[in-house]
Amino acid sequence: MCTTCGCPSEEHVHHHDHGEHISGGKISVETDILDKNNRYAGQNRALFREKGIFALNLVSSPGSGKTTILERTLADLSGELRCAVIEGDQQTDNDALRIAATGVPVRQINTGAGCHLDAHMVGHALEELSIAELEILFIENVGNLVCPAAFDLGEAHKVVVLSVTEGEDKPLKYPQMFHAADVMLLNKTDLLPHLDFDVEKCLEMARRVSPGIRIFRLSAKTGEGMAEWYEWLRGKR
Amino acid sequence: MCTTCGCPSEEHVHHHDHGEHISGGKISVETDILDKNNRYAGQNRALFREKGIFALNLVSSPGSGKTTILERTLADLSGELRCAVIEGDQQTDNDALRIAATGVPVRQINTGAGCHLDAHMVGHALEELSIAELEILFIENVGNLVCPAAFDLGEAHKVVVLSVTEGEDKPLKYPQMFHAADVMLLNKTDLLPHLDFDVEKCLEMARRVSPGIRIFRLSAKTGEGMAEWYEWLRGKR
Numbered sequence: 427m428c429t430t431c432g433c434p435s436e437e438h439v440h441h442h443d444h445g446e447h448i449s450g451g452k453i454s455v456e457t458d459i460l461d462k463n464n465r466y467a468g469q470n471r472a473l474f475r476e477k478g479i480f481a482l483n484l485v486s487s488p489g490s491g492k493t494t495i496l497e498r499t500l501a502d503l504s505g506e507l508r509c510a511v512i513e514g515d516q517q518t519d520n521d522a523l524r525i526a527a528t529g530v531p532v533r534q535i536n537t538g539a540g541c542h543l544d545a546h547m548v549g550h551a552l553e554e555l556s557i558a559e560l561e562i563l564f565i566e567n568v569g570n571l572v573c574p575a576a577f578d579l580g581e582a583h584k585v586v587v588l589s590v591t592e593g594e595d596k597p598l599k600y601p602q603m604f605h606a607a608d609v610m611l612l613n614k615t616d617l618l619p620h621l622d623f624d625v626e627k628c629l630e631m632a633r634r635v636s637p638g639i640r641i642f643r644l645s646a647k648t649g650e651g652m653a654e655w656y657e658w659l660r661g662k663r
Numbered sequence: 664m665c666t667t668c669g670c671p672s673e674e675h676v677h678h679h680d681h682g683e684h685i686s687g688g689k690i691s692v693e694t695d696i697l698d699k700n701n702r703y704a705g706q707n708r709a710l711f712r713e714k715g716i717f718a719l720n721l722v723s724s725p726g727s728g729k730t731t732i733l734e735r736t737l738a739d740l741s742g743e744l745r746c747a748v749i750e751g752d753q754q755t756d757n758d759a760l761r762i763a764a765t766g767v768p769v770r771q772i773n774t775g776a777g778c779h780l781d782a783h784m785v786g787h788a789l790e791e792l793s794i795a796e797l798e799i800l801f802i803e804n805v806g807n808l809v810c811p812a813a814f815d816l817g818e819a820h821k822v823v824v825l826s827v828t829e830g831e832d833k834p835l836k837y838p839q840m841f842h843a844a845d846v847m848l849l850n851k852t853d854l855l856p857h858l859d860f861d862v863e864k865c866l867e868m869a870r871r872v873s874p875g876i877r878i879f880r881l882s883a884k885t886g887e888g889m890a891e892w893y894e895w896l897r898g899k900r
Contacts, residue, residue, distance in 0.1 A: 599725070
């Protein structure tokens with residue numbers, strides 16, 4: 427593991443060890459970070475279990491459409507399911523304002539230069555949310571297909587969102603993230619007629635990295651495919 | 664700065680200091696990482712100056728089209744400019760194979776779980792490239808709009824690639840990266856007719872974060888706008 431990213435990586439450590447990068451204590455410092463994160467994640471998970479909350483950690487590249495998926499999902503489901511959202515962003519509260527417009531409770535976490543949410547940040551945000559009656563908590567992570575993969579927030583599932591505009595090879599190029607995810611939302615399918623994107627090849631690559639991954643093809647813009655995603659969410663209540 | 668990302672962040676440190684996260688020595692460890700990176704970057708920069716090499720560090724979200732831009736640029740320019748490429752990816756050498764097909768020398772760096780290239784990795788790759796006659800070196804970073812912002816590789820400019828499919832608000836949501844970039848390639852303009860994307864709003868946001876940023880609007884797929892980018896590259900030889 428490498429202190430510069432906090433993610434476990436044999437290759438990266440090996441690479442750094444070539445030179446005069448930090449040595450001695452590096453791996454223990456980083457293990458410590460993930461150990462502490464895992465303890466906080468355990469506390470979050472215990473809270474979710476106690477309160478009967480189904481928590482999802484939405485991860486993706488910037489601009490894959492996580493917030494638009496949430497806006498549409500909340501507009502369509504918040505009448506029947508009690509939802510709340512934790513929004514992670516480097517800066518701005520643009521996304522939290524978009525979620526707030528749906529009437530659903532939301533807390534923003536700004537990470538500054540930080541590249542991911544950690545379980546401690548989420549624990550703080552939970553203290554500020556009214557969760558007594560909550561059924562589903564959506565945690566929208568910082569847009570980053572790398573670093574959030576290593577940080578358990580206490581969620582039931584990591585849900586990776588991939589836009590068809592990003593190319594079908596992303597599961598193989600960012601395997602830690604797709605391996606960590608149990609669910610994948612293949613978004614912006616309305617743009618498929620304008621792209622050279624091989625859906626079946628993409629799904630095959632995703633399943634190669636994460637066998638058993640549950641995949642929904644949808645467009646948050648047109649609404650196509652959203653019904654199956656909603657049905658899955660209802661079944662998890 | 665935070666050990667989990669290696670990026671300088673007041674907010675992030677503040678956040679971590681709320682809890683029982685690593686304290687004492689954290690900031691010094693991270694400053695050390697960037698200090699060492701900056702020393703390696705200085706060595707790379709001195710080498711580029713000595714050899715008359717114009718080096719660009721291409722940064723973006725995953726799937727914004729960096730490799731496609733490079734493929735087309737090399738196909739069109741490698742007859743008149745001596746180019747080489749360093750490819751950064753978590754895993755796979757897909758991109759390096761695409762570049763190799765253009766006939767231009769290329770070295771792949773796989774970062775494993777690592778979230779960015781650092782100057783030390785690039786220095787190693789330079790040892791393996793024939794750079795005696797080189798005029799332009801393109802370094803394609805790991806697809807990540809966060810962490811690569813903090814790591815100088817010795818380049819003349821960071822060139823941020825933004826796809827119009829990602830939404831116009833990305834410069835404000837990932838301000839460190841857009842602030843660090845002097846040049847922006849707004850890619851996939853061929854898809855504009857199918858999107859709700861406000862080009863002028865995006866450019867205004869980019870300039871707010873990085874006044875004086877040089878912006879090229881282009882589509883590596885159709886070729887529109889590429890001529891201005893080529894003209895700029897020729898002028899930097």
